[in-house]
Amino acid sequence: MKYWRSAVIALPFLFSLYLWRGHEWQTLVPLFVYTLMSLVCFLFYGLDKRSAKKGTWRTPEFNLHVIEALGGWPGALLAQLCFRHKTQKKSFKAWLYAIIVLHFLVFAFVLYKTLEKT
Numbered sequence: 127m128k129y130w131r132s133a134v135i136a137l138p139f140l141f142s143l144y145l146w147r148g149h150e151w152q153t154l155v156p157l158f159v160y161t162l163m164s165l166v167c168f169l170f171y172g173l174d175k176r177s178a179k180k181g182t183w184r185t186p187e188f189n190l191h192v193i194e195a196l197g198g199w200p201g202a203l204l205a206q207l208c209f210r211h212k213t214q215k216k217s218f219k220a221w222l223y224a225i226i227v228l229h230f231l232v233f234a235f236v237l238y239k240t241l242e243k244t
Contacts, residue, residue, distance in 0.1 A: 134226065135200040141233050159197045167198030171205030171212065178211070187218055194225045 138160045170193060174185040190212070194202045202222060206213050213219070 135203050138197070138200055138229065138233070141237070144237075156197075160200060163193060163196050163198035164201030164204070167193045167201035168205045168208075171202060171209055175205075175209040175211040187221075191221050191225065194222055195228075197229075199226050199229060 139157060141156070167190070170185055170190060174190070177184050190202070199222065202212075203226075205211060212222075
């Protein structure tokens, strides 16, 4: 159970590749969005961790959650592993996990609709 985050991080990318099986460029949009927003989120976590160490201006938690909700949550999980940042505050983790659950519900709905067409 120790490495559950690694599996969860990979799922949106695997899901996006599954959608791409038709080789239509439009189906690559989720892959692009998750990749871009994950990189942005990872960067923001890193900057916030550096600011926390220096005691300077921090990134508001709301902003981090917005980036996560826009598809950056895989980057957030990876950043938590790499930087050991934002891992203790229960309310922050609860919001992050709620965002992840919401994304998985959307995955399930899209997958259901995709399979229904075949």
